[in-house]
Amino acid sequence: MKPLPALELVTRLEDAEWLDPVAKKVRKVVKRTVRPRWARDILHGVPIGHPVHPLAVQVPMGSWISAAILDAFPGNNRAATVLVGVGAASAVPSAVAGFMDWSQLHPQQQRVGLVHAAANITAVSLYTASLVARTNKQQGAGKVLAFLGLGAVSLGGFLGGHLSYRQAAGVNHSEDIPHRFPSGWQALAPLEDLPEGKLHKRAVAGLPLVVFREADTVNVLSDVCSHLSGPLHEGKLKGASLSGGLTGDGGEPCVVCPWHGSTFSLRSGEVQAGPATARQPRFETRVTGGLVEVNLPGAG
Known part of the structure; x- marks a missing residue:
């Protein structure tokens, strides 16, 4: 079976040198934001023996997927709104841990990671807008924004998978x-x-x-x-x-x-x-x- 055409597009991102100036600026922001060594180690996952980011993303992803299922059926507006809010709030610490790991990767990995982060930031923005619409009793608009957010975070997840399993970011390179x-x-x-x-x-x-x-x-x-x-x-x-x-x-x-x-x-x-x-x-x-x-x- 041939790989999906989208895979070739993702592979091209690895060689997208035009992303390097942006990556350099973001790296500086990350390093200035989190200075203490102990804080960096916690965000990297040193105490638990593996990266924190893949574990932390389960909360927003699980919340948003559950909200999408509830949105597909009538009578679940309140529960779906709560889940959208939980996902948006929990995405923040997950993103901080992700950026900390990203700042210590190779250039090819950082290029893919930058687009991965952009997709996830887009998703958080859409879900935040969805939450605002829902609290203003605009349930239809809230659902549309949430489904768009789910599409964006799914793209981010696909890129995250490429980063981890094709480019070996975050894995133990001495395991073999x-x-x-x-x-x-x-x-x-x-x-x-x-x-x-x-x-x-x-x-x-x-x-x-x-x-x-x-x-x-x-x-x-x-x-x-x-x-x-x-x-x-x-x-x-x-x-x-x-x-x-x-x-x-x-x-x-x-x-x-x-x-x-x-x-x-x-x-x-x-x-x-x-x-x-x-x-x-x-x-x-x-x-x-x-x-x-x-x-x-x-x-x-």
Whole structure:
């Protein structure tokens, strides 16, 4: 079966460079609006382990779809009006979370995301107008505006699906590592070949790893950032001195992704700061006869 013609139009949006100046301005507004790191992490979904936006949109979408069903039958004006209002109000926090995620995406993803946002803003505007019409006892106009809003938010949903499932925005880009890495202990490198207190890249079974040595302790994570596949070994080292000891400014050593600033503990792989929400695969290590070996639990 051939894809729908609309898919080709959406694909063209990925290369629509004319959207970049608009995206740049919107990014600046988003970054100025939400400054605290803790607020950004909450909006990204760091505490729950996945993006907040796809979860939050269920409330306005569910409300508006339910309102459309009620509008199709007589005698449900009051209930439909309440649902339209709930959807319009709940769309605001959902949009804030969505813009926060969008601000940390690749240019091709941001172009599609910008049109996705425009469709949803149009939908919210139509539903707000519908709510005003309904409260002024203009039920016919309110229903027409609501059905137009449903069409707009459906278009936005289609673009959101493309963004998530075709362009892989918001997914865990390290999820495949355990399925590709061989089971059991694998040779990494002689301990003496690994520099102390620095980020170092190694490959095992064709998969890139980021290595951080603390004396005789070797910490190893997947080098592919779970957010958008950034090379962690090119990132900044945080919380550790060049000699491998802690600096005393914040605890355990962390790596900051060079692309979007996601921060991971080098000892556990846990997310310390977003936009990443999924932890990095962490490899167990041991030193046998001077040779460092790694093992990924659950691999294979």
